[in-house]
Amino acid sequence: MASSVYVAGLGPGVGKGTVALGLIELLSRQVARIGVFRPLVPGPGKDPLLTLLASRYPLAAGYDESYGVTMNEAAALVADGRREELISRIVERYRAVERQCASVVVVGSDFTDGQDEVHDELPRELAFNARLATEFGSVVVPVVSGQGRRTDLGAAVRSAYHSLVDLNATVLAVIANRVPDGVPTPDGLPVPVWTIPEVPAVAAPTVAEVAEALDATVVTGSEAALDRDVLDYVVGAAHVPAVLDHLTDGALVITPGDRADLLVAASAAHAAGNVTLAGLVLTIGEFPDPRAVRVIERLNTGLAMLVVKSDSYHTISAAGRIQAQLSPGTPRKVEAALGAFEKHVDTAELDRLLDVTRSSRVTPLMFENDLIDRARADRRHLVLPEGTDERILRATETLLRRGVADLTLLGDPSEINRRARELGVEIGAARLVDPATSPWRDDFAERYAELRKHRAVTLDLAYDVVRDVNYFGTMMVASGLADGMVSGATHTTAATIRPAFEIIKTVPGVSVASSVFFMLLADRVLVYGDCAVNPDPDAEHLADIALSSAQTAAAFGIEPRVAMLSYSTGSSGAGADVEKVAAATALVRERRPDLPVEGPIQYDAAIDPAVAATKLPDSAVAGKATVFVFPDLNTGNNTYKAVQRSANAVAVGPVMQGLRRPVNDLSRGATVKDIVNTVAITAIQARS
Incomplete structure (x- = not known):
């Protein structure tokens, strides 16, 4: 079993951050406590990759404990001839991290990556990293640059x-990054070789990175505007028509600040959809004419405008030397890097090679990453009715980059594209459908009228109804044009799930649709149902909720042990509410004699082994329940929120269950991460 993996970049700018990120994401699905270590950093708090990893993952050690020494400290030791002391210090710091976790990813050092000349005296980079990998007991994943290599990639990999190997390192696999399109993967080695292509969204700097590197003043620009990728540079010096001919998608326009004509023209081209620019840079310290700025503001481009003191020549020269970095400030770049790694590296084979023993604990990150992994393994097509919502568009970009699902967005395509351009997000692989003009509308109207004829729904009325995005999306699911639907970012729960009740209906043998929340605690995942749909279920409905909840738990890798909750444990109390739970428990046992179920039972007896030993010592469920079925909506909704806030738990849901095809509702306060998780859950549900 490889408990330590050393990512060694062969030269600067090879993109080993992408490989390190992919490895940690893979390991985070297996182990609860993971470590990251960098032998050398520029200085405390200054390494963007280590800062990113420390903020994104619940690492066993904090930033200050996760590196060996700074570059200046290393240079001083080498200058004094104390190379072995340098190695000893780094190894000692590494061992302190290793003792705290099940697996460690070491991200090797680049001595030549923009460091001061004093560091030229450090040992040769490859030998230094190989020595450390041996001292750590790590297997090595070397990362080779494929940039510009069309004929000699195989030689570089070998x-x-x-x-x-000559330096006594154990090589696990070789990864070539930033490989040009069409270059085959090299073969002939006894270890796997994987190639990751050049991904502009990863390799390109953001507008914010350009602004920092050029020491620019940000005149206008939101956080989203500064997060745009800079894929090209266009210097504006000619007359307007010539410059317009040279504008490309993702271009950063660099022009003197007194060229108001070019600024207005470029902004108008962006607003009109002729091109999607990254932003504007004004040179020679000249701020634009206020009259031109007012025109640009009225165009509502969403572009950042920067001012620099240098002239256009020196500005473009400096901009061309900027290297993109993965950091906490580039979340879209991080998702693009993960997507590239997961698409082009055989993660199943890599997982086999690592052979890390899976932890019995399940942390929130492990559960969420497992959702993404399972959805990617059997990719489904989902429909998102709220196609112009900012959170939906940002989630769409992430989902497509990570390969979680294929997506259809509903709404006016021109409006969706305009909104995406404003936000600077990439949704090109999504299918855009306008219910008002779709050729499917006539067929959907006929089907809906037939389904609802007992409610006196005419064809004309049905034609109007299916124009609604939630009804249209539900009809897509019912017709097999999508495998599932996720809505609710801007719609109420009723507006989202009512069409599903009318059109999709429940699974045969299930009397009621219901919902669960996955409650992600620090070390385990619990299932709470029903906390969102049924106000006061009777005994039969409560039994159906329990059976559906157990099935949902099992589908997501949680062994179902069902607690039918009440204010009474066993026969300690009496009353109509207790009798309802007792009757529901009897129905569950009758229909699923193989399913561990206990009820009536109080919450403390269901979850706490010590309490269970007193109240129900012989129960197979008490003290170790995983599925908690609440007697009514009032109890369930309040309990999940109380646990969420007081125990700092992550509540994922509500997840609908009991429907013939999956439709899930979002909270109107849902974050982008919530949407990504819900889409992944829906995709997994669509497989069953």
């Missing part, structure tokens, strides 16, 4: 492998 050289990396044999050089490390």
Whole structure:
């Protein structure tokens, strides 16, 4: 079993951050406590990759404990001839991290990556990293640059492998990053070789990174505007028509600040949809004419405008040297990097090679990453009715980049594209459908009228009804044009699920649709049902909720042990509410004699082994329940929110269950992460 993996970049700018990120994401699905270590950093708090990893993952050690020494400290030791002391210090710091966790990812050091000349005296980079990997007991994943290599990639890969083996390192696999399109994966090595293509969204700097590197003043620009990727640079010096001919998608326009004509023209081209620009840079310290700025503001481009003191020549020269970095400030770049790694690296084979023993604990991150992994393994097509909502568009970009699902967005395509351009998000792979003009509308109207004829729904009325995005999306699911639907970011719960009740209906043998929340505690996942749909279920409905909840738990890898909750445990209390729970428990046992179920039972007896030993010592469920079925909506809704807030738990849901095809509702306060998780859950549900 490999408990330590050393990512060694062969030269600067190879993109080993992408590989490190992918490895940690993979390991985070297996182990609860993971460590990251960097032998050398520029200085405390200054390494963007380590800062990113420390903020994104619940690492066993904090930032200050997760590196060996700074570059200046290393240079001083080497200058004094104390190389072995340098190695010892780094190894000692590494061992302190290793003792705290089940697995460690080491991100090797680049001595030549923009460091001061004093660091030239450090040991050769490859030998240094190989020595450390051996001292750590790590297997090595070398990362080779494929940039510009169309004929000699195989030689570079083989050289990396044999050089490390000659230095007594154990090579797990070789990854070539930023490989040009059409270049085949090299073969002939005894370890796997994977190639990751050049991904502009990963390799390109953001407008914010350009602004920082150029020491620019930000005149206008939201956080979203500064997060745009800079894929090209266009210098505006000619007359307007010539510059318009040279504008490209993702271009950062660099022009003197007194060229108001070019600024207005470029902004108008962006607003009209002729091109999607990254932003505007005004040179020679000249701020634009206020009259031109007012025109640009009225165009509502959403573009950032920067002012720099240098002239256009020196500005474009400096901009061309900027290297993109993965950092907490580039979340879209992080998702693009993960998407590239997961798409082009055989993660199942890599997982087998690592052979890390899966933890018995399940942390929130492990559960969420497992959702993404399972959805990617059997990709489904989902429909999102709220196609112009900012959170939906940002989630769409993430879902497509990570390969979680294929997506259809509902709404006017021109409006969806306009909104995406304003936000700077990429949704090109999504299918855009306008219910008002779709050729499917006539067929949907006929089907809906037939389904609802007992409610006197005419064809004309049905034609109007199916124009509604939630009804249209539900009809897509019912017709097999989508595998599931997620809505509710801007619609009420009733507006989201009513069409499903009317059109999709419940699974045969299930009397009621219901919902669960996955409650992600620090070390386990519990299932709470029903906390969102049924106000006061009777005994039969409560039994159906329990059976559906147990099935949902099992579908997501949670062994169902069902607690039918009440204010009474066993026969300690009496009353109509207790009798309802007792009757529901009897129905569950009758219909699923193989399913561990206990009820009536109080919450403390269901979850706490010590209480269970007193109240129900012989129960197979008491003290170790995983599925908690509440007697009514009032109890369930309040309990899940109380646990969420007081125990700092992550509540994922509500997840609908009991429907023939999956439709899930979002909270109107849902974050982008919530939407991503719900889409992944819906995709997994669509497989059953």
